[in-house]
Amino acid sequence: MTYWKDEIINTVFAADGVTKGIVNGSTKRPTDAEKADGGAPIFAALCKRFDKSTFTTRSAARAAFHRCLHDPSQPISIFLDRITSLRDRLNDLLPKDEKVSDTYLKDVILTNLHSSYATGKLNLLGSASGEPELDQCKTILSSAGPDWDVQEEADKLLESAGATVKVEPLESRLDNAYVARAARYQPRDAALYKNLSAPAGGVSGSSPRGG
Numbered sequence: 531m532t533y534w535k536d537e538i539i540n541t542v543f544a545a546d547g548v549t550k551g552i553v554n555g556s557t558k559r560p561t562d563a564e565k566a567d568g569g570a571p572i573f574a575a576l577c578k579r580f581d582k583s584t585f586t587t588r589s590a591a592r593a594a595f596h597r598c599l600h601d602p603s604q605p606i607s608i609f610l611d612r613i614t615s616l617r618d619r620l621n622d623l624l625p626k627d628e629k630v631s632d633t634y635l636k637d638v639i640l641t642n643l644h645s646s647y648a649t650g651k652l653n654l655l656g657s658a659s660g661e662p663e664l665d666q667c668k669t670i671l672s673s674a675g676p677d678w679d680v681q682e683e684a685d686k687l688l689e690s691a692g693a694t695v696k697v698e699p700l701e702s703r704l705d706n707a708y709v710a711r712a713a714r715y716q717p718r719d720a721a722l723y724k725n726l727s728a729p730a731g732g733v734s735g736s737s738p739r740g741g
Contacts, residue, residue: 583623591620602644632664650674
């Protein structure tokens with residue numbers, strides 16, 4: 531959902547013709563327009579109307595902030611900018627003593643980070659110089675990049691080469707080999723177990739002779 535402030539900014543920058551003249555002051559306002567001395571009081575009135583803090587708006591803003599997940603198919607900068615913007619929108623609705631701090635924002639960023647950035651996350655958590663600031667965290671994550679997956683990269687190379695052979699993961703190949711080996715030795719092991727469990731001096735299941 532587009533933020534109402536973004537909509538206003540986009541409308542102002544996209545204005546043309548008469549609308550553009552009214553915006554930049556070169557054209558008189560229509561006579562039926564409500565009087566306002568400049569854009570500041572108009573913007574303040576809009577903020578009062580649409581940024582009003584209610585149980586509903588706070589809950590929605592808080593949910594949007596915590597549910598902002600990192601999409602690894604996009605540059606990580608998009609995720610970092612979006613989650614920071616959502617934090618700022620939430621703070622607009624919160625009293626001063628309840629504002630979401632940069633420290634808490636860092637926690638949410640690392641929590642919602644995609645698993646492919648595990649190495650970068652560990653580097654941040656294990657920093658020898660202590661906990662980095664928010665801007666440092668963003669810089670480190672942006673420069674770290676996703677982890678290199680051997681299996682995934684091999685699949686990409688095979689696909690680009692037009693290979694039609696399906697490569698099974700190593701774990702699957704080991705499991706299949708174990709099943710094949712068990713099936714091959716099972717009859718022999720069963721016969722051996724039968725001989726070992728037979729009573730001494732007789733055959734399993736036969737009655738001993740009387741003296």
